[in-house]
Amino acid sequence: MGIGNYYVPYNLLLALSSVLPVPDHVSVALYSYGAEFISCIFIYKAALVLLRERKDDNAEYKALWISGLSLLFPFTFLNSSIWKQCDAIYVMFVLISLERLLSKKYSASFIFLSIGFCFKLQTIFILPFYLLIYMLEKKFSIFNFCLIPLMYA
Numbered sequence: 001m002g003i004g005n006y007y008v009p010y011n012l013l014l015a016l017s018s019v020l021p022v023p024d025h026v027s028v029a030l031y032s033y034g035a036e037f038i039s040c041i042f043i044y045k046a047a048l049v050l051l052r053e054r055k056d057d058n059a060e061y062k063a064l065w066i067s068g069l070s071l072l073f074p075f076t077f078l079n080s081s082i083w084k085q086c087d088a089i090y091v092m093f094v095l096i097s098l099e100r101l102l103s104k105k106y107s108a109s110f111i112f113l114s115i116g117f118c119f120k121l122q123t124i125f126i127l128p129f130y131l132l133i134y135m136l137e138k139k140f141s142i143f144n145f146c147l148i149p150l151m152y153a
Contacts, residue, residue, distance in 0.1 A: 007120065010119055029081045029084050032086060035092040038092050042098075046099040047063035048063040051063055087120070090116045094123055110148065
């Protein structure tokens, strides 16, 4: 019997934790906290795209501050390193997906959104945003949405 009701990808990470030469609680925390740092990188990239779009003179500086501050929120280290929740992992994939969407790399965006969905079903809450972007811009195919169940399968 498994622990919790996690999907297969996170259960694989938990299984990997059992064979690593560090205590289980350390490796589980490192997965989530590592995802927070990767998220920070993609928050920087997304903020940079948005700030450059506005022709902001200090875009790099502001994007660095925005991404750096994201690591200082209390829920960042509480959720990941203390409570050892896997939310940071699926959020990381959602943030990568949004950054790819802003960078107009639509297929990659849907692939990362699909990976996030494979980690946690709550990723479905971002789908209305993608549908809205599709209806407003129509810059990607409706068939990109088919990647989500395909990757999940």
